[in-house]
Amino acid sequence: MCNDILINFFEDGLFAAIAAIGFSSISNTPHHAYLTCAIIAAAGHSLRYALTLPELGSFHIIPASTVASFAIGLLAVLLSSRIKCPAEVCFFPALLPMIPGMYAYRTIEALLSCLYNTQEEVFGHYFYLLTYNGLTCAFIILGMVIGATIPVFLFKKISFTVTR
Amino acid sequence: MKTSMSCNVTHVRHIAAFLAEYASLLAGCGATCIRTEKNTRRLADAFGVGFDLSIMPAHVYVSVWDEDPSDSRIAVRKITNHGISFNINAKLSRLSWEVADNHIDFATTVDRFTAICKTKPTCKWEVLILTSLANASFCRLFGGDVISMLIVFISTLAGYRLKQVMLEDKRDVRLTFLCASFFSAALSAGGHIFDIGATPEIAVSTSVLYLIPGVPYINAVSDMIDRHYLCAFSRFFDAAILTVCLSAGLCAGLLILGLKWF
Numbered sequence: 407m408c409n410d411i412l413i414n415f416f417e418d419g420l421f422a423a424i425a426a427i428g429f430s431s432i433s434n435t436p437h438h439a440y441l442t443c444a445i446i447a448a449a450g451h452s453l454r455y456a457l458t459l460p461e462l463g464s465f466h467i468i469p470a471s472t473v474a475s476f477a478i479g480l481l482a483v484l485l486s487s488r489i490k491c492p493a494e495v496c497f498f499p500a501l502l503p504m505i506p507g508m509y510a511y512r513t514i515e516a517l518l519s520c521l522y523n524t525q526e527e528v529f530g531h532y533f534y535l536l537t538y539n540g541l542t543c544a545f546i547i548l549g550m551v552i553g554a555t556i557p558v559f560l561f562k563k564i565s566f567t568v569t570r
Numbered sequence: 571m572k573t574s575m576s577c578n579v580t581h582v583r584h585i586a587a588f589l590a591e592y593a594s595l596l597a598g599c600g601a602t603c604i605r606t607e608k609n610t611r612r613l614a615d616a617f618g619v620g621f622d623l624s625i626m627p628a629h630v631y632v633s634v635w636d637e638d639p640s641d642s643r644i645a646v647r648k649i650t651n652h653g654i655s656f657n658i659n660a661k662l663s664r665l666s667w668e669v670a671d672n673h674i675d676f677a678t679t680v681d682r683f684t685a686i687c688k689t690k691p692t693c694k695w696e697v698l699i700l701t702s703l704a705n706a707s708f709c710r711l712f713g714g715d716v717i718s719m720l721i722v723f724i725s726t727l728a729g730y731r732l733k734q735v736m737l738e739d740k741r742d743v744r745l746t747f748l749c750a751s752f753f754s755a756a757l758s759a760g761g762h763i764f765d766i767g768a769t770p771e772i773a774v775s776t777s778v779l780y781l782i783p784g785v786p787y788i789n790a791v792s793d794m795i796d797r798h799y800l801c802a803f804s805r806f807f808d809a810a811i812l813t814v815c816l817s818a819g820l821c822a823g824l825l826i827l828g829l830k831w832f
Binding site: 417418421422424425426427428429430431432433434435436439451490491492494495497498501502503505507508510511512514518547548551552554555556558559566567569570 | 600601602604605608653654655656657658659660663664666667671691692696697700701702703704705707708710711712713771772774775776779780782784785787788789791792795796817820821824825
């Protein structure tokens with residue numbers, strides 16, 4: 407069981423790293439920053455995975471995402487001076503693999519199901535799914551963005567002198 | 571005396587124009603308001619002039635003066651619609667520190683800035699492949715199997731290529747997002763229609779995630795924390811409209827193909 411957790415932990419980190427490199431390329435990130443983005447993404451995503459495990463705290467996905475994003479922001483501020491790039495360059499591609507895509511998708515699915523079902527009980531069920539998934543998705547994104555941005559403002563002096 | 575004063579006025583005017591160009595490019599390539607403000611002020615301090623900057627959602631206003639703030643020169647520039655480029659962002663930040671620390675003269679600074687403006691974007695084929703791999707990895711992170719990853723890879727490859735072609739043709743960015751999302755969703759729905767793989771719904775849901783405008787959302791929060799509410803609001807709504815477009819494309823794809831869970 408411990409082995410399974412470890413394998414999932416590293417698998418999570420590996421795929422988050424690949425995703426971060428891909429999204430770095432979309433934003434025209436300098437090539438020498440790819441590896442740092444990948445490391446930060448792997449660390450952040452694996453941390454979120456660990457926090458949501460029943461054996462390691464069983465956090466709800468919203469606080470887990472916020473804590474992991476804060477770690478991503480912190481790592482980005484600390485490592486950005488190594489590659490002489492602003493912290494945003496590192497934390498944006500690292501944050502993207504944590505986007506709650508399934509919640510967003512289920513929100514749209516529930517919205518369409520609401521429109522297709524006029525019976526009160528069925529409509530009520532899909533409306534519940536719509537609000538539950540929509541609110542979870544919105545709060546995960548809000549927690550992620552605030553969590554990652556706070557270190558930039560906490561360590562303003564480091565954040566704005568890394569390209570010096 | 572008069573010639574020296576007019577020389578000075580011309581110089582201040584040139585500095586104002588340059589700082590406006592600099593701030594416009596920096597804001598246009600995806601820098602936050604606080605970074606744009608700090609970098610531009612650093613340059614103005616290095617040139618030894620008084621300076622104020624106002625960043626609006628679509629324009630930057632720069633006011634520069636020599637000794638008397640009431641005798642300032644103002645330059646207004648539309649924010650360059652450059653697309654997100656962290657490469658240019660990093661180079662412009664570095665330039666501001668080089669000018670501040672090494673006391674580089676104005677003419678050399680302008681030359682370096684012109685060279686940065688010519689920075690080429692990442693090779694489009696490299697972006698296409700890496701983005702497709704990234705989206706396939708997304709699929710795995712959301713619990714998709716290998717078949718779903720392959721479906722997402724192909725649908726992202728096709729959708730992202732469509733996005734590149736439409737943007738090269740100068741099509742409206744909202745229409746581009748809608749079409750690319752529709753295309754990717756329709757292709758990835760193939761897994762569900764032909765019953766390929768064990769997680770076709772994950773393939774459909776992750777196939778459009780490469781279109782999510784993450785940088786404007788993050789920048790909106792950063793601007794909000796720094797109390798640049800107008801820019802924050804504008805960035806948020808720009809991103810929200812693109813998200814609505816990609817959702818509409820996804821819904822249209824699913825409805826037209828009549829997927830059975832609806």
